[in-house]
Amino acid sequence: MRRRGLVMMLAGLMLAGLMAWHAPAARAQAVRVAGSTTVRPFAQAAAEAYQRAHPGAMVLVTGGGSGEGLRRLLAGEADVAMASRPVTQAERKKLAAMGATRRVVGLDGLAVAVSDEVFHAGVHALSRARIRDIWRGRVTNWKQVGGPDRRILTVGRILGSGTWGVFTQWLWGDGEHARPMVVMESNLFTRNLLTASDQAIGYLPLGWTNEHVHALALATRDGVIHPTAESIRAGRWPMARKLVLWVRPDASAAARDFAEFMASEAARPLLEQAGYLPLKAPSSP
Numbered sequence: 027m028r029r030r031g032l033v034m035m036l037a038g039l040m041l042a043g044l045m046a047w048h049a050p051a052a053r054a055q056a057v058r059v060a061g062s063t064t065v066r067p068f069a070q071a072a073a074e075a076y077q078r079a080h081p082g083a084m085v086l087v088t089g090g091g092s093g094e095g096l097r098r099l100l101a102g103e104a105d106v107a108m109a110s111r112p113v114t115q116a117e118r119k120k121l122a123a124m125g126a127t128r129r130v131v132g133l134d135g136l137a138v139a140v141s142d143e144v145f146h147a148g149v150h151a152l153s154r155a156r157i158r159d160i161w162r163g164r165v166t167n168w169k170q171v172g173g174p175d176r177r178i179l180t181v182g183r184i185l186g187s188g189t190w191g192v193f194t195q196w197l198w199g200d201g202e203h204a205r206p207m208v209v210m211e212s213n214l215f216t217r218n219l220l221t222a223s224d225q226a227i228g229y230l231p232l233g234w235t236n237e238h239v240h241a242l243a244l245a246t247r248d249g250v251i252h253p254t255a256e257s258i259r260a261g262r263w264p265m266a267r268k269l270v271l272w273v274r275p276d277a278s279a280a281a282r283d284f285a286e287f288m289a290s291e292a293a294r295p296l297l298e299q300a301g302y303l304p305l306k307a308p309s310s311p
Contacts (some may be wrong), residue, residue, distance in 0.1 A: 061095015093186030110188030182206030233301015
């Protein structure tokens with residue numbers, strides 16, 4: 027019995043030693059990416075491609091919004107944070123103190139969007155002042171802006187998301203802002219609601235619009251600006267933004283390599299398939 031107990035104890039110690047030896051390697055290969063639901067589809071596609079090219083690597087991509095991704099990065103709960111809005115002054119100070127590095131991986135433009143029914147009834151462009159009036163509840167029926175005789179339903183994103191931050195800054199600046207009637211957790215949920223509704227207005231990355239959810243042009247004193255790749259690159263579209271990765275200074279080599287891959291030319295097709303723009307326009311053939 028004593029010998030059997032000794033054998034079991036030695037076996038247990040050997041197993042513990044093997045687990046301790048393998049655990050650091052597994053942790054070193056796991057890359058935790060969190061944050062913007064706008065960047066997430068691109069990051070997920072990039073993770074799948076990266077893992078195919080590096081069979082031993084594991085990349086875990088989660089959403090939560092830009093603010094949540096930055097919070098996790100600063101707390102050591104993520105290696106890479108995805109952000110689709112500029113960081114706040116408080117976040118910038120913390121990121122600088124940490125020594126986090128910044129990688130711009132693409133460009134995007136937000137668009138105010140409506141469904142088929144509203145668009146085909148005649149609403150193709152709105153001014154910022156009109157959009158403010160809609161959000162404030164001063165314009166409550168689509169017929170007031172040339173659309174169908176239906177009440178307007180405003181749809182927005184959760185506070186802290188990059189999409190919410192860019193839209194809110196453009197529409198309201200740093201002042202008070204009116205809350206939408208419905209708040210959605212992701213771009214996908216927003217698009218689904220706009221698709222199903224005959225009265226809703228919301229905002230989405232341009233790449234998330236489609237044949238059933240239409241991006242509106244912006245009416246200005248100088249004419250109408252359409253949300254296109256050209257207007258975004260030229261700086262004419264006011265809701266243009268950069269898609270950014272923030273990487274911890276103590277991130278693993280795999281995490282740094284994955285961030286480099288997302289910013290590389292090799293990942294460009296995945297970025298474009300997700301509906302976003304590379305930093306440089308494609309060269310003419």
